[in-house]
Amino acid sequence: MSAAxxxxxxxxxxxxxxxxxxxxxxxxxxxRGKAQxxxxxxxxxxxxxxxxxxxxxxxxxxxxxxxxxVRQAIAEFRDREARQGRARMFGENSIGKDDPGxxxxxxxxxxxx
Numbered sequence: 001m002s003a004a005x006x007x008x009x010x011x012x013x014x015x016x017x018x019x020x021x022x023x024x025x026x027x028x029x030x031x032r033g034k035a036q037x038x039x040x041x042x043x044x045x046x047x048x049x050x051x052x053x054x055x056x057x058x059x060x061x062x063x064x065x066x067x068x069x070v071r072q073a074i075a076e077f078r079d080r081e082a083r084q085g086r087a088r089m090f091g092e093n094s095i096g097k098d099d100p101g102x103x104x105x106x107x108x109x110x111x112x113x
Contacts, residue, residue: 002028015062019053026050039084040077040094042101048073049109063113070106074098 003021007013026046035041052069056062082094
């Protein structure tokens with residue numbers, strides 16, 4: 001909804017705007033869900049995607065760059081305990097496991113390829 005509001009009334013959105021639109025959506029989700037970056041949630045994957053999109057040099061590089069960034073984020077967070085979301089219920093048992101939301105986000109990006 002955040003991205004839709006930002007581009008309301010426009011018929012086209014430049015590919016360079018994707019990172020900022022995703023960043024705005026991320027901020028809105030953080031406010032609404034009370035999660036923070038580093039809590040081992042889908043928000044960490046979305047943040048990695050937004051940062052990767054800022055680094056993409058061409059529209060064709062956007063998806064591969066974003067997918068790789070999310071894979072790296074998943075690996076980085078694997079050995080952390082989930083502090084928010086449904087996975088937090090598993091406490092220490094979430095350590096060593098991939099966050100389901102982060103994996104779902106990666107699958108979404110892979111599906112766009």
